[in-house]
Amino acid sequence: MTQKKLVKAAKSGDDDAFYQLILLNKEKLYRIAYSYLKNETDALEAIQEVTFRAYTRIQKLKEDQFFTTWLVRIMINYCIDQCKKNSRMVGHEMDLENVKELQTDRPVINFNKLHIERALEMMEPKYRSIIELKYFQEFTISEIAEIVERPEGTIKTWLNKGLKGLRSFIHEEGE
Structure with missing residues (x-):
């Protein structure tokens, strides 16, 4: 069925x-x-x-x-x-x-994954959700838009801002 x-x-x-x-x-x-x-x-x-x-x-x-x-x-x-x-x-x-x-x-995890997890935990929930759905759960932009009930353009913007924030956090932690 x-x-x-x-x-x-x-x-x-x-x-x-x-x-x-x-x-x-x-x-x-x-x-x-x-x-x-x-x-x-x-x-x-x-x-x-x-x-x-x-x-x-x-x-x-x-x-x-x-x-x-x-x-x-x-x-x-x-x-x-x-x-x-x-x-x-x-x-x-x-x-x-x-x-x-x-x-x-x-489970035992490597240092890089720990850095990413810590960065994700500190992000705004909307950015974190988008990143997790896209990269960890492998949903498409259109599927994510349906899930969070927002336009695809908004999802792309949130994804971009979230990734910039993630990069910035990881860069600051690396110094």
Whole structure:
């Protein structure tokens, strides 16, 4: 069954069709969640929450062919909210035990990747989202425009500004 038919069936109340749609998009959702949340447990929790939100709101999907972009948009919004929530909590709950947990939870990464991750974390969310969707999730400019509901020209501008900011940060850190 095609994705479009699965969406129609899911909107009609077919739980199995909805489940199939989630399975088709599970890996993409996980990669997005992990790129924002940097933690497997949080990424899996994000998938659960986004699945629930999509399930309860599937009737609001206007264009069946945009199911994937709609689902990705829900995931990005959830992740941005979680990042904001976590940044407010960092000062209050960070103790030695949490730091040890963070150190063992992440894979060993090279210095250049660490630089880029730090730079991305410091960027405005709109620029960060565009860069992550384009270069880490490999979406096209037109797909990103659909996801964030902005014109392609705006996406190109944000991508350009984001990349300039990224280069500037990396250059400053290198000195």
